[in-house]
Amino acid sequence: MSPTAGEYPIFPLSTVLFPGGTLALRIFEPRYLAMVRDCTRDGRPFGVTLLLRGREDSETTTALAIGTLARIVDFNTLPDGLLGIRCSGEQRFHVDHVGTRKDGLLIGKLTLWADEPQMALPPEFFLLSRLAQGLVENLIEGAPEPTKAELDDASWVSFRLAELLPFALGEKQQLLELTDASERLQRIVDALPRFRSDATDADDDSGT
Numbered sequence: 640m641s642p643t644a645g646e647y648p649i650f651p652l653s654t655v656l657f658p659g660g661t662l663a664l665r666i667f668e669p670r671y672l673a674m675v676r677d678c679t680r681d682g683r684p685f686g687v688t689l690l691l692r693g694r695e696d697s698e699t700t701t702a703l704a705i706g707t708l709a710r711i712v713d714f715n716t717l718p719d720g721l722l723g724i725r726c727s728g729e730q731r732f733h734v735d736h737v738g739t740r741k742d743g744l745l746i747g748k749l750t751l752w753a754d755e756p757q758m759a760l761p762p763e764f765f766l767l768s769r770l771a772q773g774l775v776e777n778l779i780e781g782a783p784e785p786t787k788a789e790l791d792d793a794s795w796v797s798f799r800l801a802e803l804l805p806f807a808l809g810e811k812q813q814l815l816e817l818t819d820a821s822e823r824l825q826r827i828v829d830a831l832p833r834f835r836s837d838a839t840d841a842d843d844d845s846g847t
Contacts, residue, residue: 647708648674648685649737649745655811656687656707657798658754660728661779665721670744675711675724684708684729686747689812704734705816708751730754731815755794755820764793764824771796774803793820800827805834 650671656662666675678685688706709726717723736748760768768790775782789795801814801823810830817823 646746646748647683647732648678649688649706649734649747650674650685650709651688651690651745653690653808654687655689655802655808655815656709656726656728657802657811657815658707658728658731659795659798660707660802661782662687662709662726662728664724664726665717665719666724667721670740670742672722673742674744675714675722678711679714684710684726686732686734686749687726687728688734689808703812705731705812706734707731707815752818755818758793758820760791760793760796761821761824764796764828767800767824767827768796771799771803775799778803793824797823797827800824804830806830 650664652664654662666672674685677683685708686706687709689703691703708729708731710729711724712727713725715723731752732749733752734747735750738746740746772785772790775785785795785799797814797820801811804827806814814823814826817826
């Protein structure tokens, strides 16, 4: 059974994918190999949701209702012989209904969220643009250099910081679900002292 209009395969994962984000996966289960084949053939994305209970390979997983579409942009054979895929995050969505295919693949009826309106980065958050640029360049292998338009866009900057800063998964999910880029940026600013404190504590523990 292939998904119909408004339906997409759902891949619950122990990660949060943001619009414009990058996701690399190792694929080995038959249901997900079939999903990759079908999505590649049909030129359709699949939905990624945060795993709420269980494991990715479990038959009894429960996924959260808000997720992000993932479009396969590259694939290769990994050193262990498994299929590797690289995906790019697209629109966010709400899962209205979910069913299970015979092979165990979840098929969700989704309501796609509109992209956040482009908004210039407010002046009080200008330094976050440089932080986002540094994180992208240092943490995402092969990532293109961010453009000036991206670095000036509040949504892009907030999504990259939410993606790349060491937030707990529950915090990342909350940041994904926010629909106001300014509120997302403010929550990130409020959390930055905690990350600096964590780094200082780690240096102390290592004896440096």
